[in-house]
Amino acid sequence: MARIVVAGSGSVGACIAYHLALLGARDVVLADCAEIASGSTGKAMGGVRQQFSSAAEVRLAQESISFFEKLGAFWFQQVGYLFLATTEAGLADLEERRELQVGLGVPVEQVDPRFVPGLQADDVLRAVFCATDGVADPPALTREVVRRAAELGVDVKERTDARELERDVLVIAAGAYSGDFGVDLPIRPLARQLLETEPLEGLPDDLPMVVEAESGFHFRRRDDCLRIAMADAVPRWGFEESVDESV
Ligand SMILES: Cc1cc2nc3c(=O)[nH]c(=O)nc-3n(C[C@H](O)[C@H](O)[C@H](O)COP(=O)(O)OP(=O)(O)OC[C@H]3O[C@@H](n4cnc5c(N)ncnc54)[C@H](O)[C@@H]3O)c2cc1C
Structure with a gap:
């Protein structure tokens, strides 16, 4: 062999x-x-999600979710992914993606984002949630x-x-x-940056991954901390790993 x-x-x-x-x-x-x-x-x-924008990515992610589900709740916390749109353009983009995802069988639904305790959602025009996405x-x-x-x-x-x-x-x-x-x-390598807060009181156990659709700003719970990330304004292609404190 x-x-x-x-x-x-x-x-x-x-x-x-x-x-x-x-x-x-x-x-x-x-x-x-x-x-x-x-x-x-x-x-x-x-973050492990099915809410992608091309059919190929969505199908691949659906297979991954099945694999993660079989590994069990210890390895994969199915807390969902919440996408928020705060502009008309973002809303249209989110809706187009949701139609594609739902057409492929992903359970993405429009929700009231205030179900997440403490989330400031006054400027949110549309929120979509997929409960079978999660974090690991x-x-x-x-x-x-x-x-x-x-x-x-x-x-x-x-x-x-x-x-x-x-x-x-x-x-x-x-x-x-x-x-x-x-x-x-x-x-090609692309540098990304994460920020982890100090322990915070009162974070819900089932806090979803929350993503602002337009900026890509997102956060999740990691133990008692929040782990936060956002794409750089100018993508940093290359192997340079220094921290850009200005972000
Ligand atoms: C900050 C950040 C946040 C991210 N967030 C997410 C997220 O939320 N969700 C998500 O899906 N993805 C996320 N990603 C992307 C994800 O981490 C990568 O897509 C994934 O880990 C890539 O895995 P990999 O096995 O291809 O590469 P790697 O994890 O880089 O593994 C490659 C391995 O190859 C080894 N290697 C290199 N050369 C050789 C050689 N000649 N012989 C043997 N071994 C070699 C290296 O030592 C390394 O261990 C994030 C990435 C970063 C940096």
Whole structure:
């Protein structure tokens, strides 16, 4: 049987290796030149949603949600995603996306955003909510998927450059470094920033991920803190990881 090397043990490589093993592949190596979930996966917000704007993304996300649901509530908190529109243009965009999503079977509904305690919603023109979206802990979940993959026989090698391993098939799942494998892939690194508050009293256990549609400003609960993010005004393409305090 062919030897398959999966390069990169972020969320993508870990899930590929696990599913290859579930499908019966018996000679799978999951190699990471650093450690499990040490790339983007270890720094991510942890939002898992089906509310995307293209049919391909929505269908892929629906498959992901089924997978996350099977992992159970410990790994995936199905608190929903609430999108808010505060302008007419944002409202039209949100409605167009909702029609696409509902047409594909995603349970997105128009709601009164005041169901979220403490949410300042005076300027909100439209709010849509999908209760089956949710949040997870990306590095912890990835380590769990790797553990399950290893149980099924996947050979996990950390601090190993996948390019140096003998193989019949190479799966490039090296995230922002996927361009280092001599294949022209349309993948470029984009710096993102997160901010975590100090512990706050009174955050609801089931606080959804809340997203302002126009700006992309969003937040979720993480333990007793809020984790907040927003896209930079000018996208920061590249590997530079310094913190921009002005954001
Ligand atoms: C701040 C932030 C917030 C985000 N929020 C969300 C969110 O809410 N929801 C969402 O869905 N996505 C979010 N993302 C995006 C998400 O994190 C990434 O899409 C995802 O983690 C990518 O996973 P990956 O496995 O492709 O890459 P990575 O996690 O970067 O993993 C790639 C791995 O490849 C390894 N590697 C590199 N070169 C080699 C080599 N030659 N040999 C072996 N291994 C190699 C690296 O060490 C690394 O561990 C966010 C990202 C960031 C940075």
